[in-house]
Amino acid sequence: MAEEEKFTSLENIGEFGLIERLTRDFPLTQGSTIKGIGDDAAILEHLSGRTLVSTDMLVEGVHFDLSYVPPQHLGYKAVVVNLSDIYAMGGRPTQITVNLAISNRFGIEYLDKIYEGIRHACEVYEVDLVGGDTTSSYSGLILSITAIGVADENEIIERSGAKENDLLVVSGDLGGAYMGLQVLEREKQVFQGNPEVQPQLGGNEYVLERQLKPEARKDIPELLAKLEVHPTAMIDISDGLSSEALHLSKQSKLGVAIYEEKIPIDPQVFKLCEEFKLNASTIALNGGEDYELLFTIPIEEHDKIKGNPHLTVIGHMTDANAGTNLITRDGASIPLQAQGWNALRDSKEPS
Amino acid sequence: MAEEEKFTSLENIGEFGLIERLTRDFPLTQGSTIKGIGDDAAILEHLSGRTLVSTDMLVEGVHFDLSYVPPQHLGYKAVVVNLSDIYAMGGRPTQITVNLAISNRFGIEYLDKIYEGIRHACEVYEVDLVGGDTTSSYSGLILSITAIGVADENEIIERSGAKENDLLVVSGDLGGAYMGLQVLEREKQVFQGNPEVQPQLGGNEYVLERQLKPEARKDIPELLAKLEVHPTAMIDISDGLSSEALHLSKQSKLGVAIYEEKIPIDPQVFKLCEEFKLNASTIALNGGEDYELLFTIPIEEHDKIKGNPHLTVIGHMTDANAGTNLITRDGASIPLQAQGWNALRDSKEPS
DSSP: OOOOOOOOBGGGSOHHHHHHHHHTTOOOOOTTEEEOSSSSSEEEOOOSSEEEEEEEEEEBTTTBOTTTSOHHHHHHHHHHHHHHHHHTTTOEEEEEEEEEEEOTTSBHHHHHHHHHHHHHHHHHHTOEEEEEEEEEOSSSOEEEEEEEEEEOGGGOOOGGGOOTTOEEEEESOSSHHHHHHHHHHHHHHHHHHOTTSOOOOTTOHHHHHHHHSOOOOTHHHHHHHHHTOOOSEEEEOSSOHHHHHHHHHHHHTOEEEEEGGGSOOOHHHHHHHHHHTOOHHHHHHHOOOOOOEEEEEOGGGHHHHTTOTTEEEEEEEEOGGGOEEEEOTTSOEEEOOOOSOOTTTTOOOOO | OOOOOOOOBGGGSOHHHHHHHHHTTOOOOOTTEEEOSSSSSEEEOOOSSEEEEEEEEEEBTTTBOTTTSOHHHHHHHHHHHHHHHHHTTTOEEEEEEEEEEEOTTSBHHHHHHHHHHHHHHHHHHTOEEEEEEEEEOSSSOEEEEEEEEEEOGGGOOOTTOOOTTOEEEEESOSSHHHHHHHHHHHHHHHHHHOTTSOOOOTTOHHHHHHHHSOOOOTHHHHHHHHHTOOOSEEEEOSSOHHHHHHHHHHHHTOEEEEEGGGSOOOHHHHHHHHHHTOOHHHHHHHOOOOOOEEEEEOGGGHHHHTTOTTEEEEEEEEOGGGOEEEEOTTSOEEEOOOOSOOTTTTOOOOO
């Protein structure tokens, strides 16, 4: 479905020429960036507070399918998923580095579009691109990004700080990104069967945007500060609610109870789950890629978030002996399983 | 030539199980590492000075050939080439993150060996492994590493600080890594022709070590400090002397003159160049991967390094109008060309 326009082979431009071209429109805006691209290393100055570092790799065919992911969106999403980790620590992202491996089937114009998306994300989230490496690959496209951020010592929220009886809270809603992927996969199948058929994407805008152009929840730490809510532990939801709740439990050495009926799910996700004959709760628990924030707060702070449209209390932390459970709509208690998407199994299907 | 022993499929271990296994023997030793692996981001504290960040990607088939690169050496080298960039800034590396993409043809035992090499490099260079991502790939093995370091503001040496008449100095000797690659490629051809033949690697230990297990020149900044020598610009030699000298010239807005007869080349490299019918100067200029340091010093400091076995003056910086030239043994002046190995052309042959 990708439109092919101009194609300039990468072999016509040297590695340094390519880096210069791709990174020329990236102004440095962060006070902590002393020097960006152009030397052996970037130079940063994080005078006060602590430096946060997070890194992720996105591999074509495993994490994305270029037959329906536009290159601008790929660049944008690759940055956003890394920044999400910095927000999940209670920090503010300041810089990124981008490593890109590409095969000769991509022209320079295609890379320009990826970097257009990267640049857009840098603008929206106010981070500087300060380094990277560009190399060839024998098969697919691989993006490896490192995000750097800052936080004062007392602002940092680790996974391990939850206390027994803390409330478990999630931002936004879950399952959308996964259902967006299902819609895209379905239309790809249809297209492959008959290239004359135009994809039927109308009415599914919300889930498609959740899949193709997710946002990191930059606004949530700001909102929590404004509400004077003090999360005790936090994580971002990249692999699915179930998997992330298990991380919080394990590292805080506690149990957890999640109430199925409380899990926030958008009506469009419910509708599509019916269409695809999938269980919406399973999708929300195991779908992944929603990049919402999952955190715990002291029960005394419940009043401060009650009724807030961005935040939903979905459960609470329990004694470790109580285990890690989903309490179903009919009151049954089922052990949570980390069936989130496992990048080592080459499959995007949650169980 | 690789020995296959035990093979445990990656599918039998989850992504988190794999990360835990691979990173369990990495103690944190740096005071600046507050928290390593195990949360959304690593937490560092660089209280004084500046933070340096450098990143590189190594792709199977482009940067390395697993038929003759042992996995321990691959892990070691992948770390070292990144640390080299931090030393080239005048800094001290403190942390690394490692992203790894792998196909199912690799067993867990193989990855253990790669991490054995990574761990060995962490011990030798006193850096902490603080983060990373492990994912599957549809074809080869890809390692993407980010190195973080520190330096006081006045210790940092950029590429742009060279002055006219400064001497151009290189550590160690050049061309060895490239000739090591030639020996390995030759033995691979022989082996493919007749698997019964044992590889003839004896007598070539020095160049093989330069290729398979290079070291970053951690000792050179220490030596320069002891000698009270103050480099004005510095870069590490990853793409070849010619390419790196052009970077120094361009960023310092100067010309450069390199004297062919001064370029330090090991006798083993000369001998192999005769055997392979290659010009040793060309190999030293364009071979790359030597990871020596190339730097400029004020001419007044010449006496401090004269006769030092680790350092060789190979030229000097000139007015920009004089251009960037190699002065050959017979006195001819030839423009330097950045014919260093270009990772975008899928070729390891220098011109």
